[in-house]
Amino acid sequence: DAGVTQSPTHLIKTRGQQVTLRCSPKSGHDTVSWYQQALGQGPQFIFQYYEEEERQRGNFPDRFSGHQFPNYSSELNVNALLLGDSALYLCASSFQGSDEQYFGPGTRLTVT
Amino acid sequence: QQQVKQSPQSLIVQKGGISIINCAYENTAFDYFPWYQQFPGKGPALLIAIRPDVSEKKEGRFTISFNKSAKQFSLHIMDSQPGDSATYFCAASTLSGYSTLTFGKGTMLLVSP
Numbered sequence: 001d002a003g004v005t006q007s008p009t010h011l012i013k014t015r016g017q018q019v020t021l022r023c024s025p026k027s028g029h030d031t032v033s034w035y036q037q038a039l040g041q042g043p044q045f046i047f048q049y050y051e052e053e054e055r056q057r058g059n060f061p062d063r064f065s066g067h068q069f070p071n072y073s074s075e076l077n078v079n080a081l082l083l084g085d086s087a088l089y090l091c092a093s094s095f096q097g098s099d100e101q102y103f104g105p106g107t108r109l110t111v112t
Numbered sequence: 113q114q115q116v117k118q119s120p121q122s123l124i125v126q127k128g129g130i131s132i133i134n135c136a137y138e139n140t141a142f143d144y145f146p147w148y149q150q151f152p153g154k155g156p157a158l159l160i161a162i163r164p165d166v167s168e169k170k171e172g173r174f175t176i177s178f179n180k181s182a183k184q185f186s187l188h189i190m191d192s193q194p195g196d197s198a199t200y201f202c203a204a205s206t207l208s209g210y211s212t213l214t215f216g217k218g219t220m221l222l223v224s225p
Contacts, residue, residue: 004155033212042118042201042215043156056210089154092213099144099211103155 002027004093004104012110013081021076021107025093032074033101034066037088049074050096078109086111115139118202118216125223131189133219135202138183142204143210144211146186150199150218159200160187193222 005024009021013019018098025032031050034045049068061065072093086107092101117136125131135145143164148156162169162176162185169176175188191195199220203213 031211035213040218042203043213045212045214048210050210056212058212088215092210097151099146099205100158100161101146101211101213102158103148105153105155 004091004102006089006091006104006107008107009105010108010110012112015083016112017081018077018079019081019109021078021089021109022073022090023076023091023093023104024073025091026102027072029093029095029102031071031094031096033069033091033092034074034076035092035096035103036060036104038088039087043090046076081111083110083111090092115142115214116202116204116216118219120219121217122152122220123222125192125221127192127223127225129192129223131192131196131221132186133200133202133221134184134186135216136182136184137204139204139214140183141205141206142214144205145176145178145185146203146205146213146217147174148201148203156201188201189221192221194223194225196223197223205216 034046037043048056054063054070057080062078088106090106094101117128146161147159150156159203173190178185199218
């Protein structure tokens, strides 16, 4: 039973560029949440997708957008990258109505 | 505004000792309290979780103690081992059906041999 997978593992981008991160949820899960974890901090909620719609959003600007596909996988897009966007981006999956969230290994994004 | 406050920031415990990490929350709508363990370069792994209808939950060497009136909860790691050395995060969410987690800032635990 595969857990949550994310790609790529690492990514280096230049300020002003755009980036797309990908996530496949744990088998049987239908809800995907994205979190940003800055160095030395706890993860911060970005948004959550269920039934291909964004249904909850944290305190992040519109430069952060996402998508969920019919197979429940998800993408996180960040436009106009800033140096402060450098962080570990985590995807978590869950089953709708359940509190338990399972995290993937994350994508380390470095913006130079 | 930090809704979940975690302490201490770092902790050193000798092998075989008890590690204790504390969290306090402000939002009384929180009703699910998980703890996550994170090793360097890895994503957080769900360790143990509790709901406010019980005051304690134990799974192996890990115990959560919950004090609803004080709005505090803590993680106890009994017989701490070097392999427990990691960063631990407390978190909280509401039973809104959407379950978005609010995390503490983390505690870096080092268990010395």
